[in-house]
Amino acid sequence: MTSYATSMVSYKKTTLNSKPMSEVNSAQNSAKSPQTNTQSNVAAPSEKAQKSKLTPAQRALEFEQLAIPLMPQVYGMALRWTKNPSDAEDLVQDTFAKAFNAWDQFEQGTNLKAWIFRILTNTQINSYNKKAKDQAKVSIDQFEDWQLGEASSLTSMSSRSAELEALDRLPADIIKKSLSELGEFQQVVELAVIAEMPYATIAEELQIPVGTVMSRLHRGKKKLREKLLEYAIQEGYVTAPKPAAKSSKDSETGSL
């Protein structure tokens, strides 16, 4: 189990096309600096080299074109985390201000979404809700049923196609509600799926091992699918799947 998780980390060195962690770190550090003196808080000269060719106006334009379009996703996350529109707006403002300050450190062509969400996460954890971090550390993930490969093999082909159909009809509110009911899995699912952060970054942000990120994502997604299907049946978006009726090619025997 442990070796599975640790070997994952080493794979990443060769496969991930994202930027080296050190660069993300420098952005993060800058993102962490006090927000009161934002104006003097531009990147250190050595770090600026890369984008120093840009005039300040070009720099602002580039930021507006690339980063600002992510606002709906950032605002959505901020709303779910703060559960309060006014706090969410403050969080979004701080996040974009910090991102703009650190913009020289963002390397074009790398994962901008993950970079912005990392600043959002830091801002949220540091300034607004210390509890989030503590909560994330409290529960210890116990044994790893997903690693036995049983997770989705339990559902037959026919019920999975019913699930797909149900999902397609579910309104956004039910998906958001289900997500908010995932407990300690919620944050990892959000950071992986919405923010598209690499596992290693999520691990660092939440101060948990990469193996825990993996298990929380697996278990969180499984729980989410169960909830979504439950709501879909409950709300009448789909009828409860019947046990394998037609085209039973794979449904009962499966390939396991």
Add this chain to the structure above:
Amino acid sequence: MTFDCQETKRHVHEFLHNELSAQEVAEVTAHLANCDSCETDYDLENFVNHSIQDACSEVPPQELAEKVLENIRKMQAGIDHA
């Protein structure tokens, strides 16, 4: 070695989140090409991910977007005059 269904299903999230090695991606892809059951699983998880992404975006209030832009322009002006 070739991935069986169990191994393939176990790797679904790592596959969708680009956390697998090239070798593992090749194993998974080869398996999916010949296994409807696993392919349905991968499609489903991928679909769930997109549903989450779509559901979780919120149009920010107009004044928030304006405040953020105004803020950036102010910071910008600060840099201009530095």
